[in-house]
Amino acid sequence: MSSYTIQSMTTEQQHEVTSLIYHSTNAWYQSHARPPIFTGDVSVASVFCEVYEAIDPGCCVVARCDESGVIAGSCFYHPRPTHVSLGIMNVHPDHFGGGVARKLLQAVIDLAEKVNKPVRLVSSALNLDSFSLYSRAGFVPRATYQDMYLEVPESGIQRGTPPARLDCVREATAGDLEAIVALEEKLHHIRRPDDYRHFLENKSGLWHVSVIVNSSGELDGVLASVFHPGSNMLGPGAMRTEEDAAALIYSELQHHAGRSPVWLVPVEASELVQQLYGWGARNCELHFSQVRGEWTKPEGIVMPTFMPETS
Secondary structure: OOOEEEEEOOHHHHHHHHHHHHHHHHHHHHHOOOOOOOOOOHHHHHHHHHHHHHHOOOOEEEEEEOOOOOEEEEEEEEEOOOOEEEEEEEEOHHHOOOOHHHHHHHHHHHHHHHOOOOEEEEEEOOOHHHHHHHHHOOOEEEEEEEEEEOOOOOOOOOOOOOOOOHHHEEEOOHHHHHHHHHHHHHHHOOOOHHHHHHHHHOOOOOEEEEEEEOOOOOEEEEEEEEEEOOEEEEEEEEEOOHHHHHHHHHHHHHHOOOOOOEEEEEOOOHHHHHHHHHOOOEEEEEEEEEEEOOOOOOOOEEEOEEOOEEO
16 A cells, blocks of 8 residues: 655646546546546646646645655645635546545635634535545535536527526626625625636636626626636526526527536526526536535535635
8 A cells, every 4th residue: 555645736747637637537438338527638627726826826726646756646725715625636546546535625614714714615426436535524515406407509500599697797897896705695695706806807717707797787697607628617607596597598508609618506506407408408427525524515506616716
């Protein structure tokens, strides 16, 4: 049995972590008779290091194999005012079953306990090994989401009926930051101003953010989206109602004409899900929100994402 040293990722190790994310993720899906998540060159997975480091520099732990010196596993995490979020975690296929994921998870839990904050994550319902890992560590499933995707035609969505309130959706600006953070705190009881600041500043050119506004000028919802060869998703999002969510999703999908973005919606949002089917959306996976520690049931619609991750 190999031994491992847990340490913070260095700048020099980012390329090796990028390769780890690419190969370990694809290996897991292919071993379960599913197509690889990443296609093309390994560099497409660099978006994870780039985004996570831009928002939370130095917040990645790696497991270095003491015998070979290679990085056997990595895990990003995000310290936020209300909680610590567990980001993408990967273990090299050669080190599956060696306890690497457990060591990485415990390192993040220890960091959270030092500041007395809960830990939140989003995990695939297909990966029972991960589900068991988190459950054994005290994480409790709190919500289920269905992953949906749509091949948006170059000319935009052609099927179904456009949602109501589309005329209330507009592109977000830097001046919306305070209201966005306040809305998510009111609905979902979490705060992450640095995330939304990163989206709105959009120095990388990867992000787009829309908001929906009511007749009083108050925000009823927000939805971000990312486009990169390694990640094309809608989210995160926070909305008061399913109607607000439908308008924002439709608007962001139109922004991704010619692409096939993925997004997560609560399984209990039945009217919203039916509307998405009407536009041609399909299911591709299920995910769980899991929380270790204090949790308050959210209001409205939660749309988590994988980067930067928060349930």
